[in-house]
């Protein structure tokens with residue numbers, strides 16, 4: 001059994017929670033409160049800045065130039081393409097450049113990004129890839145599911161998000177990442193595989209927590225604006 005197939009079995013309960021979360025279903029049927037999406041966009045912008053750093057560390061830890069080139073290209077496309085979606089959304093949601101630049105990470109954003117950066121900086125390339133894969137894999141899965149809902153990909157607010165993450169390009173990226181992890185897992189001891197599984201499951205859980213954080217607009221207890 002491929003390592004990714006073993007992970008796929010383990011992630012099922014968490015993915016089911018993702019797909020039925022009101023933030024995700026609300027994007028699908030267009031009923032999601034715009035304020036919640038606005039909150040998500042700002043936090044996701046901060047998330048992507050740190051996520052992009054994982055690609056830079058991936059380039060440093062790569063053992064061949066092909067993998068290194070791919071990480072370098074991903075660093076470029078995250079900063080210049082995926083984040084441009086966020087900048088366009090920011091304009092539409094009246095989020096100024098200053099607000100984006102001065103935004104503070106929520107506790108979950110901070111915990112998730114720091115966990116990934118810790119795994120990337122202190123671990124092997126396989127550990128880095130195990131940390132970043134749930135982000136790509138779960139977004140592609142959600143994007144594909146939401147794009148099946150009639151009219152969802154044309155929705156005036158959430159349509160672009162759905163089109164972007166259900167695109168073939170994102171599918172290819174997720175597939176590349178899955179195959180890279182399978183290659184890197186080959187020949188690893190059962191102890192090392194357990195470690196990879198643990199990192200993968202933790203960031204899968206963080207993906208769910210990120211949706212929940214955005215839905216409830218959860219900030220630090222002393223900064224929380226009560227609903």
Ligand SMILES: Cc1ncc(C[n+]2csc(CCO)c2C)c(N)n1
Pocket residue numbers: 044047048051074077078082135136139170173207210
């Ligand atoms: C919390 C959160 N998780 C996953 C993604 C999706 N995502 C982030 S970077 C990347 C790949 C390269 O650009 C993908 C698919 C997101 N935006 N926010």
